Amino acid sequence: MLTARSLCFLLLLTWLLLAPAAFGHAQPAAGFELDLQDLKTPAAPAAVKKKKSTPVARTKATVKTTGKVSDTKAPALLQHVEKSQSPVMSELALKATDPCQLAERLAVAVAHRVPEQELLYDLDLKPVAAVTFGGLRLLVVCDLAAAEAYTYRRLLADHGVELVSIASGTAASVVTAVIADALGISYQLQQETLNGELSYLFPAEFERKRPLKLTIQP
Structure with a gap:
């Protein structure tokens, strides 16, 4: 038979066992009630965060220049122009029968x-x-004595003048060389035939605007 003391002990033990469970069930109810209160309270609108726009980097426009198309016909055209502009050669024939007359001409x-x-x-x-x-x-003279030619040559040299004296019987090649050398003229012997005909080429230079082909016939 249970005594009063034993009964009290059982009640105390039962309370100790049931108290935590009862307390645990009560806490969610309180939390649930708090959540309901929160739902009833209008929430403040959340601040809208502006999206920061990322600046777009500007790229420098690249202008592509088209090079001048080379004209393949230009060289040929240039050659044609140069050829058409080249001076026409002059031609002259002289007789070598008289050295003095040849020297003059x-x-x-x-x-x-x-x-x-x-x-x-x-x-x-x-x-x-x-x-x-x-x-x-x-100055070109003919048949001047050697002593006189020497004297006059020295006198004229003081004035910057050359003197050439051509004697009778002077060969045509010598006449040509003496006069050309005295004037500093460049020339080229192109042909010398068996019968004594001479062909010279004098290029265009200084006052001479066109090349000269000179033929000296015997």
């Missing part, structure tokens, strides 16, 4: 004739030709 043909008085400087000479070329000046 040859000097006038390869250089520029000027009045004799411009180069004489009051000297008593009888030149057959007075010419200039590329800044050089020349």
